[in-house]
Amino acid sequence: MHNQSSRGPRALTLALGLAAVIAVPANAQQLKLWEISSTNEGVNQNWENVIAQFEAEHPGVEVVMETFDTEAFKQGLAVALTSTSGPDIFFNWGSEDSAVLARNGLAADVTDMGEGRWLDKINAGLLAPFSVEGRAYGVPSHSIAKYMYYNTAFYEENGLTFPTTTDELLAMCKTVREIDPEVAFTSLGNRDQWKGIHYVSMLTAEYVGVDAMLADMRLQNSDDAMFTDPGYTKALAMMRTMEEEGCFQQGVNVTTADMSRTIFASGLATSIYCGTWCPGTFDSEGLEGGYSMAPFPAVSDAPEENHGYILGLTEGFQISAQSQHKELAADFIDLILSDAVQAERLVLAGRIPVNGAGVGAVSDEVHPAIQHVVADLPNYKGFAPILDVDLDGRIVEVYKRGIQDVIDGRVTPEELMAKVRAEALAVKSER
Amino acid sequence: MSELSINGLRKSYGATEVLHGLDLEVSGNEFVVFVGPSGCGKSTFLRSIAGLETISGGSMTIDGADISGLEPDRRGVAMVFQNYALYPHMTVAQNMGFALRMAHVPKAEIARKVREVAEILQLEPYLDRRPMDLSGGQRQRVAIGRAIVREPKVFLFDEPLSNLDADLRAHMRLEIIKLHRHQKGISIYVTHDQVEAMTMADKIVVMRDGNIEQVGSPLDLYNEPVNRFVAGFLGTPRMNFLDATSTGVANWRLGLKVGGMTLSPPIRPDADALPEAGAPLSLGVRPDGWRIVAEGDGLAGRVVHAEQLGRETVVFIELEHGPQVAMIQPGQYRLHSDDAIWLAPAPDELHLFDASDAALPVARIPRTNSHN
């Protein structure tokens, strides 16, 4: 790491420390919670309920919740965690954002706190995004994931079943064009580059494997091994193949994500790879439930053991390494993961639960597609990492722009991976 | 020797006719000055000759050739505009040579002519300056130079000096006249300024409401205005007009009653329709046509104000039975406000106009006051 440290954060730390000395908490146990602020009534209502329930179950404990907007949160968190006035529990993304705190000793190791708590409620694999070197430093509370949505009527009318492997997918691309040359198998809106890198993330997870991929993404591999797995180029090659086989609509790289949803909703493409937040758009664009969901087709030539992951991300909570009330904090997180609270968060705040056990009771209050996701998510081994979330911004930049070039055939997968590797080495050397 | 001939020239803007069939013959090297009140059509007339306006009727010829269908640059006319209309981005030399450049005259030739004209106008030191760096008078000279370079048969000037101060105006007046003599062409010059008209013109054209009222030499127009309009238009201060009543004609004399005074000017023998007794007339007397007379002899009045100019005295007098009049007397008169004064018109300075403002044929021979 670097040995030069800027003066700003240190001075701030000092100031915060002084503030903490002056405002010494009273005897009552106080649990401080940091969360991203929300204007959503349901989100806030849910927090009030959860806190009230926790305080009722733990007499003498006061939960203080402080909220910040995203930027302020990101900037202030690390600093606050080095002081004694930081939060006990804080929100974080199941990504490099949380891992970096773990590596720097700012987040508490919660691996052993899960026994008798959340480990009874969720699959241990779900802790992976909050884990560093096999130890968990946070607990997921809800998730985001990407599915293939397809036009139910199109497949039924033509007696087709949605592909489950990439071989079937490539065949389907041809079939769809034979039925109507104007219609594409799937719609990809890669103008802003993140849709493409999501595809590549999923394909890479299949070819390379989640753990190996994460090690590369976190720049933990040795210099000569980093991003050298042939799976990376295979994933990119698959994108090019799909483009060549006419799987996508024309002009992938000038179509925005919005446009791609419109293209799907209007029937110009039979499917779309889209997040759990997408169904609302399809409905409002006139498809009104006329779609089904499927997992991303398994990559036919990828190792068997890499199948069964879904591209997604969990968000959750970490406990400060400085916290004086780690057990209490773990209890609080456990409450968030309880069946009832998870169900309530789904209904009031639209958070897709990591523990779906209580969802059945509230099913009529939830969008059918979301219900599908809730029921489906536990079937996966875990989340495939999203390259543009976990990777350093500069590497992402090279990667995602290069994907546009690869799709159009201007750059070969090998050439792009060489550039990505070079950038990764550069970034690593500067760390 | 050039000849400009205009017959029945008409110009309308839409349904409004602003020139009602004008006729004008100019020949030789005449300097013709157009005067008339604002809006009477002087500029329109000039611009019609220039070709900047398409005419609605009539014909225009220069040296016998019809020019009415020709482009402005083919007519052999050049125009000097009131605001100079110089090209701000060109030097003086480029301004003056522009027309020749447009006509693809060889560069050397242009340079030679420009130098020649600059010499005449004493513009040589400024040839490389831009108009912005010149004084008003210098700019006007450039504008004139630009016209001269083209060697036109007819020069048109539209109030060229009105943006200059009085001194410079007087100076430029002379220069333009000298130039005109030197250039030998026809000049048509529009002005508001009577001094310009009187001093510069070989021929003055007085216009009113799109018609030509009278054409003639400055003195002809001064001495024999055909109507009250022309009479009032030339001369400063203006001619004084007093209401008069005819008492009939006898012995080639026309009897008149003006205030308490009677007059009987002689009528020219060629006069035909003469006013009957009792007809209302208008008596015109130029300021220098008054005589101071003995108390009780003419029209009674009081001095309003006397301007002592040394060589002459300008006196404004409120008549007892009539309007305020102006009088100019040579020499110095020590008059004060409210002094009583008695006036009568000199017999040879007397103009008469009938009810339709047409001049009556008064024979102007020296006479004594008709005081009997």
Add this chain to the structure above:
Amino acid sequence: MAQPPTHHRRDTISALTLLAPAMILFGAFILLPLMQTFAWSLYRYEVFGGVKEFVGLDNFAKLAGDEVFGIALINNLKFAVLSVVLQVGMGLVLAALLDRGVRRFKVVYRTIIFAPILVSTAAVGLLWSLILNPSIGPVDDWLGLIGLSAPRNGLLGEPAFAIYGVIFVGAWQYTGFMMVILLAGMQNVPEETYEAARMDGCKGLRAFFHITLPTIRNVIITCCLLTVIGAFKVFDLVYVLTNGGPGNATEVLASYIFRNAFEFGQIGYANALSVVFLAIAFVFGLIQFRMIRR
């Protein structure tokens, strides 16, 4: 005897008092940030890692070998040159037509041509990215009418054409604005000047070249400068049309600076880029001052 100097001093003091707020604002919001930009360009300064170390001209050395910076710079130059040709050129033609060519419905034409500037760049970008989209836009049909075909990925999807597509949309948005400025300049040319020119045998197109253009020269230069500065500052239009893609094909300086500073957190490098950017702007400003005549 002592009076005048006192007077003088009091004048100076009151002048300073009056100027002070402007000077302070200038100092605080222009001078200081400018100096800081220069200073930081000499540092390796990364917000996320908390690194701040003096590296001299390293950032500039890195910049010289930065492929994306090169692409961005060339794109900005293309943008500047072509925008001047299109915006000022077309603006001139349109203004000339409205000034002396068209007789009726001038206001209607002027309003229509001016209108695009009133639309936000985001909306213009959306509109044109829809029009130019090969899957859903009509541009293929339009080109078909004149016997051409759009590139497979659309005008904005081919690196060879994309920047020209963006430049075209920029021109579409700004030509009317240039036209209005130029038209205002043309309408300041007195009618008498044109009449004098007619008397000198110069009218129509010749008058446009010999009279109109040279007379409004300063307005044209100002328009060119506005366009060039706009071309170097361009950011939003690229962002909404291509987001710098495909690949890096439509990358421009402003977005590259922005990304380095706020997405990659490389403040020092972003400042070095800004210094280059400022230098270019300064050169263009200087050229303009040189060219403008009183």
